[in-house]
Amino acid sequence: MRVLVDGVTAHVADGASMLDAVRAAGGELPTLCDDDRLTSVGSCRTCLVRSGGSVVAACVTPAADGARIEVAAEDLRTSRREAVELIVSALPPYALDGGSELATLCHSLGIAPDLARGAGGRGRDDSHPYVHLDRDLCIACGRCVRMCAEVQGTFALTLTGRGSGTVVAPGTGGPWAESDCVSCGGCVDTCPTGALTEPGLPGGGRAPEAARTRTTCGYCGVGCSLDVLTRDGEVIAVSPAHDGPVNRGHACVKGRFAHGFLRSPERLTGPLLRHAGRLRPASWREALDHVARGLRTAVAAGGPGAVAAISSARATNEENYLLQKFMRVVIGTSNVDNCSRLCHSPSAAGLTATFGLSGGTEGFDDVETADCLLLVGANPAEAHPVVGARLLQRTLRGARLVVADPRAVGLARYADVHLRPRPGTNVALFHGLAHVLLAEGLVDEEFLRHRTSGLPELTALLEDYSPERAAAVTGVPAGDIVAAARLFGRAERPAIVYGLGVTEHLHGTDGVRTLSNLAILRGAVGTGRGFGVNPLRGQNNVQGASDMGALPDLLPGYGKVTDPAARARAEEVWGAPVPPLPGLRIPQMFAAARSGELRALWVIGEDVCATDPDSTLVAEALDACPLVVCSELFLSETARRADVVFPVASWLEKEGTFVNFDRRFQRVRAALRPPDGVLTDFEVIHALAATLGADLGCPTPADALDECARLVPAFAGLSHGRLDREGAVCWPCPDPDRPGESSLYRERFATPDGLAHLSAAPYLPPGEQPDDRYPLVLVTGRRWAHYNSGGMTRRTDNLRLDPVDRVDVHPDDAARHGLRDGDRVRVESRHGSASLIARLSDDVAPGQVFCAFHFPSSGVNALTSDRADTVTSCPEYKVTAVRLTALTKDTELLRRRR
Numbered sequence: 001m002r003v004l005v006d007g008v009t010a011h012v013a014d015g016a017s018m019l020d021a022v023r024a025a026g027g028e029l030p031t032l033c034d035d036d037r038l039t040s041v042g043s044c045r046t047c048l049v050r051s052g053g054s055v056v057a058a059c060v061t062p063a064a065d066g067a068r069i070e071v072a073a074e075d076l077r078t079s080r081r082e083a084v085e086l087i088v089s090a091l092p093p094y095a096l097d098g099g100s101e102l103a104t105l106c107h108s109l110g111i112a113p114d115l116a117r118g119a120g121g122r123g124r125d126d127s128h129p130y131v132h133l134d135r136d137l138c139i140a141c142g143r144c145v146r147m148c149a150e151v152q153g154t155f156a157l158t159l160t161g162r163g164s165g166t167v168v169a170p171g172t173g174g175p176w177a178e179s180d181c182v183s184c185g186g187c188v189d190t191c192p193t194g195a196l197t198e199p200g201l202p203g204g205g206r207a208p209e210a211a212r213t214r215t216t217c218g219y220c221g222v223g224c225s226l227d228v229l230t231r232d233g234e235v236i237a238v239s240p241a242h243d244g245p246v247n248r249g250h251a252c253v254k255g256r257f258a259h260g261f262l263r264s265p266e267r268l269t270g271p272l273l274r275h276a277g278r279l280r281p282a283s284w285r286e287a288l289d290h291v292a293r294g295l296r297t298a299v300a301a302g303g304p305g306a307v308a309a310i311s312s313a314r315a316t317n318e319e320n321y322l323l324q325k326f327m328r329v330v331i332g333t334s335n336v337d338n339c340s341r342l343c344h345s346p347s348a349a350g351l352t353a354t355f356g357l358s359g360g361t362e363g364f365d366d367v368e369t370a371d372c373l374l375l376v377g378a379n380p381a382e383a384h385p386v387v388g389a390r391l392l393q394r395t396l397r398g399a400r401l402v403v404a405d406p407r408a409v410g411l412a413r414y415a416d417v418h419l420r421p422r423p424g425t426n427v428a429l430f431h432g433l434a435h436v437l438l439a440e441g442l443v444d445e446e447f448l449r450h451r452t453s454g455l456p457e458l459t460a461l462l463e464d465y466s467p468e469r470a471a472a473v474t475g476v477p478a479g480d481i482v483a484a485a486r487l488f489g490r491a492e493r494p495a496i497v498y499g500l501g502v503t504e505h506l507h508g509t510d511g512v513r514t515l516s517n518l519a520i521l522r523g524a525v526g527t528g529r530g531f532g533v534n535p536l537r538g539q540n541n542v543q544g545a546s547d548m549g550a551l552p553d554l555l556p557g558y559g560k561v562t563d564p565a566a567r568a569r570a571e572e573v574w575g576a577p578v579p580p581l582p583g584l585r586i587p588q589m590f591a592a593a594r595s596g597e598l599r600a601l602w603v604i605g606e607d608v609c610a611t612d613p614d615s616t617l618v619a620e621a622l623d624a625c626p627l628v629v630c631s632e633l634f635l636s637e638t639a640r641r642a643d644v645v646f647p648v649a650s651w652l653e654k655e656g657t658f659v660n661f662d663r664r665f666q667r668v669r670a671a672l673r674p675p676d677g678v679l680t681d682f683e684v685i686h687a688l689a690a691t692l693g694a695d696l697g698c699p700t701p702a703d704a705l706d707e708c709a710r711l712v713p714a715f716a717g718l719s720h721g722r723l724d725r726e727g728a729v730c731w732p733c734p735d736p737d738r739p740g741e742s743s744l745y746r747e748r749f750a751t752p753d754g755l756a757h758l759s760a761a762p763y764l765p766p767g768e769q770p771d772d773r774y775p776l777v778l779v780t781g782r783r784w785a786h787y788n789s790g791g792m793t794r795r796t797d798n799l800r801l802d803p804v805d806r807v808d809v810h811p812d813d814a815a816r817h818g819l820r821d822g823d824r825v826r827v828e829s830r831h832g833s834a835s836l837i838a839r840l841s842d843d844v845a846p847g848q849v850f851c852a853f854h855f856p857s858s859g860v861n862a863l864t865s866d867r868a869d870t871v872t873s874c875p876e877y878k879v880t881a882v883r884l885t886a887l888t889k890d891t892e893l894l895r896r897r898r
């Protein structure tokens with residue numbers, strides 16, 4: 001539309017407001033109740049303009065083609081100023097101190113601080129570690145309430161009181177810390193007056209004289225863009241970037257607030273070297289020389305295959321690339337793996353077998369426009385809060401939602417159909433849904449004829465998976481299976497989003513492939529008529545670690561080490577031979593260590609003693625290995641068993657890139673220097689290579705990505721310079737002058753025959769079953785306030801929000817086991833035991849219990865078995881048979897003595 005604003009022509013889109021038009025024309029208006037991320041309400045009356053002879057609030061008045069908007073007239077200026085003065089007059093004198101939005105506006109309008117004459121006295125709420133409320137500064141604009149509802153989707157806040165006494169409050173009543181608030185900080189971010197503040201920032205969320213660094217979050221795999229504010233060598237605050245391509249000005253409690261670990265007194269600031277059975281401080285030279293001697297000894301005794309490394313999803317792409325190059329070129333082995341082995345390796349295997357590439361099929365912006373969301377085995381509201389919030393908003397705007405998850409948590413509460421399968425029965429459930437799609441003609445026949453293979457085999461298999469048969473296996477009512485299939489099958493733009501509830505099973509790869517069948521049957525991938533299959537990655541760079549070749553059987557860009565052509569490309573770029581045989585996977589590394597075949601293991605950024613399954617066997621492997629090296633921030637459970645510990649930089653202290661869950665490369669920038677005596681993983685790898693007499697090239701992270709781009713055609717268009725200019729870029733990106741591909745397979749699939757491959761894998765039972773001795777099924781996962789083993793988040797005030805490990809127990813099971821809410825309980829499996837706090841909840845189904853693994857001292861992964869996906873060796877974290885025993889103080893003391 002063409003609009004005239006004080007005679008200046010502005011062009012705005014249909015549906016734009018007059019405020020949009022004023023801004024498009026270069027004008028400014030006060031907007032105390034308005035935030036671009038929120039719906040407009042026009043309550044503050046500070047953005048008054050004239051159009052068609054009427055004075056209106058610009059934020060809530062639609063612009064019309066050809067409209068004339070008057071802004072600068074003196075009577076309008078006076079009206080706007082009077083509206084601001086009226087608001088200020090009710091506030092206490094200190095309201096205009098500092099740099100709040102209101103204070104800045106008053107300064108620009110020439111409104112003196114002495115106009116603020118409010119009596120105050122409404123009090124404060126400082127109960128929450130991250131969000132503080134000064135009720136006397138609240139102007140009841142409602143921005144915080146709308147932020148909580150419209151962006152976060154928690155609906156934790158409300159306006160209470162009447163007239164001038166109206167103030168924001170938790171919807172549950174009582175202190176803020178005891179409310180439903182999930183600590184995303186959005187309310188603080190949008191507050192215009194400083195009524196809501198956070199530690200480190202004065203009222204209004206602005207930090208005077210603070211340096212600002214744009215980086216990418218180092219917690220989950222969403223890839224939120226963050227602005228890190230620093231002063232005097234310390235992080236004082238982190239705020240979400242409003243132009244962040246994924247988060248759009250939103251964040252979660254971890255990315256926004258959990259940076260206090262940087263100041264922890266437990267931070268390692270120098271290498272540690274084991275002497276006489278104890279870890280003692282050492283110089284970098286001593287530590288590097290010791291490791292180099294140990295590596296030479298290991299190779300001399302057992303060949304290059306006697307050395308292995310576990311890379312890190314917490315490290316940058318460039319660090320992962322350099323480590324796998326070090327192992328292959330300097331050591332001469334492909335014994336390198338990363339933690340995707342323990343989470344999404346079935347995604348890589350399943351998606352590659354089905355479609356040809358290991359990443360999700362669509363960019364998240366496309367997924368968010370779906371009219372039906374099938375969310376499987378994921379709780380993004382806690383594990384990926386920004387994605388969870390965006391999916392919820394899509395649902396609230398009308399998209400149909402089908403959730404398949406044993407627990408009634410997160411988005412399941414908003415689902416049109418919630419399928420609650422027995423853990424370990426995913427394949428039967430997916431076949432039941434596919435049966436309905438075929439039986440009711442809810443498939444894309446033309447797509448199936450021309451772009452797929454395997455339909456006859458799948459059709460024959462599905463004859464045995466009627467809704468009734470699937471119901472008998474999964475425990476999901478047949479009617480719910482039919483209803484879910486119809487919602488998905490009748491949608492014009494269906495999308496599948498899934499998590500670790502699909503992959504962490506004995507048959508996790510089959511789960512990914514049979515789930516993908518549903519998208520293929522609908523023609524919802526590679527056509528633009530749907531939004532495919534999209535995994536939610538758990539850690540910040542779990543996608544990138546694999547993309548960079550930190551895998552035993554794959555080179556950077558997923559070239560197979562057994563493929564002579566792939567090896568030849570690497571050898572040409574690296575100028576060195578590449579081992580032709582695949583290396584050991586993580587579980588095989590531990591087995592080889594216990595048997596004496598593995599003589600040196602380097603673990604980077606992973607607390608394998610806390611996060612890997614059957615942790616008793618993991619500890620035995622580390623104890624048996626002659627040389628264990630650990631690169632860490634803190635003395636983790638794994639580091640305590642190491643022979644050498646390297647202190648390394650955090651994600652806030654290094655340069656490089658991450659790849660998020662939808663294949664976006666994004667820059668990571670150092671907001672501050674590491675502590676004295678601490679190096680980045682990139683520097684440590686170079687230093688160890690040099691100690692061994694090798695030169696890896698790539699002196700900077702930018703050089704490393706450039707080298708990787710020369711090696712991998714899909715990354716050829718990527719560089720630090722391009723990312724600095726453009727922000728996020730998806731792979732594949734083979735050309736520096738063309739955008740990356742967010743949506744894949746528009747012309748053909750990346751399989752050898754160019755077709756999508758349907759899977760006719762039959763349902764097979766999980767690796768464990770409950771019995772009379774172990775009658776319950778344990779599912780493990782994440783909770784909202786912590787991250788993985790909690791090494792970082794437990795050293796922040798997040799510990800006040802979630803202080804202990806809990807096991808969720810259905811009230812019926814609690815009654816049978818004599819448990820009350822808050823009781824300490826011993827959880828025992830066929831592999832070990834753990835001590836947790838019982839929480840009674842009907843979020844879990846009878847016969848099932850749930851716990852997280854954020855507190856290593858609880859020993860949760862002593863419970864889980866070493867059974868693993870038959871294709872990828874991903875552990876079966878989601879199905880462990882357990883029993884519960886209430887612990888009194890006496891029985892707990894006796895157990896510890898034993």
